[in-house]
Amino acid sequence: MKLHFNPRILTGLTAAMLLAAFTVSTQASDSKPIAGAIAPAWSLKDVDGKTVSSADFKGKVVLLDFWATWCPPCRKEIPDFVELQKTYGEKGLVVVGVSLDEEGASVLKPFMKQFGINYPVVLGDAKTAQAFGGVASIPTTFIISRSGRIVGQHVGLASKAEFEKAIKPLLAEKLANR
Numbered sequence: 001m002k003l004h005f006n007p008r009i010l011t012g013l014t015a016a017m018l019l020a021a022f023t024v025s026t027q028a029s030d031s032k033p034i035a036g037a038i039a040p041a042w043s044l045k046d047v048d049g050k051t052v053s054s055a056d057f058k059g060k061v062v063l064l065d066f067w068a069t070w071c072p073p074c075r076k077e078i079p080d081f082v083e084l085q086k087t088y089g090e091k092g093l094v095v096v097g098v099s100l101d102e103e104g105a106s107v108l109k110p111f112m113k114q115f116g117i118n119y120p121v122v123l124g125d126a127k128t129a130q131a132f133g134g135v136a137s138i139p140t141t142f143i144i145s146r147s148g149r150i151v152g153q154h155v156g157l158a159s160k161a162e163f164e165k166a167i168k169p170l171l172a173e174k175l176a177n178r
Helices: 007-030 072-091 105-115 126-131 160-172
Strands: 043-045 051-053 061-067 093-099 121-123 140-144 150-155
Touching: 043 121, 061 072, 061 160, 072 093, 072 105, 072 160, 105 121, 140 160, 150 160
Parallel strands: 061 093, 093 121
Antiparallel strands: 043 051, 061 140, 140 150
16 A cells, blocks of 8 residues: 655645744753853762762852763863862862763763863753753753842853853852851
């Protein structure tokens, strides 16, 4: 039996699918956290199975970086994050890597050792990425103030100088109830 397709029906179905895709993508972009909003709370496991949560970094300036080991721009940022953590860690900065690697700790542990990562790395999940607006590409880094507010977001490769420009004023601020 030979099937015949009506071109008008195919055109209509194609248009409906495109409209549906557009609607989904606009809904996702509408859910992005806005600058000044309180950062979503999260709780994830690190490479050793220990639970790490956003509450652990209360009163700190946080660079929360969504990344993966297979992502070339992500890999390029790591030495800068290591240096930022080394330079500003005692002043109240913490870099937190949220790995979106599907293989988990088995890939991350040797990678962290190879790259000398000196900051916490947690195993990310879809729920956490969605809470931050559905992270659409990596690296995506959120800059979070001492008071827990999102003050910036960078999608794609950024330089150490760009991050320093964003974090230095935040590190200079003191919390009222410290």
